[in-house]
Amino acid sequence: MQVHEQGAATGAQGEERIQVWFIGAGPGDPELITVKGQRLIAEADLVLYAGSLVPEAVVAHARADALVVDSAPMNLEETHACIMRTVAAGGMVARVHTGDPSLYGAIREQMHLLDAEGIRHAVVPGVTAGFAAAAASSTSLTVPDLSQSFIITRLEGRTPVPDTEKLRDLARHRCAMAIYLSAANPQGIVDELRAGGLEDTVAVIVAYRVGWPEQKLVHTTIGGMLEAVREHGLHRQTVFLVLPGEDGSARFSKLYDPGFPHGYRRSRNDG
Template sequence: MTQVYFIGAGPGDPELVTVKGRRLIGEADLVLYAGSLVPPEVVACARQGAQVVNSAPMSLEETHALIAETVRQGGMVARVHTGDPALYGAVREQAELLDGENISWEIVPGVTAGFAAAAASRRSFTVPEVTQTLIFSRLEGRTPVPEREHLRELARSRSSMCVYLSAGDPQGVQQALLEGGMPAETLVVEAFRVGWPDQKIVETTLDRLAATARENGFTRQTVFLVLPGQGEHDMGTARSLLYDESFRHMYRK
């Protein structure tokens, strides 16, 4: 029987939590949520009498102690993370402590901000005959990035990119992508606090990425979608074969 669930809360909109995630939050004895990025409305479905705790000011050791105590008392824990726990979710170190005490755990996926931003901007990361690859990455900061994964190197692929945790240095993002050969006119979507009531989505070009971020005050909680081939003058006539009447597959003879 699972004792701890790491639940992806999505980007902020309470309606973007999965059905399974919402059910488990409602069943948990302890709901421990990252309040710096997860709004209280996401965990408002907790049952009456459940302990609901904002983990933002807590250390790893403090959160683990609270989880372990709940499990020792026979309770179930919903550990609620922003977005999807698999992407910059810091689950690994928490799970290692749980494994050390033979506490069973499971991950429930969520909607990551990049996908929510693409939906809000009505854009796609893949375009037939343009790009079929999506790269998630970030600028180096207090957390280092291997040199082979520097944005400059990744940009050389001309693939679509979703850049997280880098709004504090938009000039660095812009410079790295340009140095990697990404065209200056490449479409960039800047998504601020996507899924929250004050969400703001702005489209610009790569050569104005930093200026646009400054003009809008995007210094945190912003993801940059870099979308080659989707600018105003880029879109060609290529279409997916899936619905082409001449494309045959097992369901269309």
């Protein structure tokens, strides 16, 4: 059994033992970072952030004497060396990633290097783009009787996808999907969704730079997706919400139905 010491970082004493924090910055809106993430940025001696994806406003609360570094032009060795200089001097590092660090965040290789040097680290979660897109468009990702699961995936590109996770195979489940890192090949997305049996009438929300001032939310369908992408010039930092459960029918949860009892409420029919 493996027990992670980082799990003790919920209290003040546990936090003192952490030298590097991986912090989810959220999708772009500076107010969609967690309170904890913002506090740690304000306390850090080094704030190392992915400037190509994280707005400067997210790290604007860094201390005036803190070192704030944009990691966009740096490789793994350079970011690690930057972190280690601060740690060696007794400082604390806030490594700020877009969205949630656990999704396409490239934290595995960074933590591997830190583990090799005995550096204690922990992760603060963030709002990922798929959930931010659903919120911005007032979309429920789950629909009673039609869709009770949510898949986050990507189209195969420079980074391969396992044979068991091909988009067409996931589409056959007919549940809600968020497709990341695939805006360079919208035709490929449409082809795979169709190959998975989804009809051209299935609802799609194309969400561009969610949480940024230039945010765009385009409501379309699989059949209209290519035209929507071309018309609005959508490219990098675009997530596609595919919503087979949005068929226009009125399907609602039983949770607040007066005839649906649970541990905190009796049914009106109980007398």
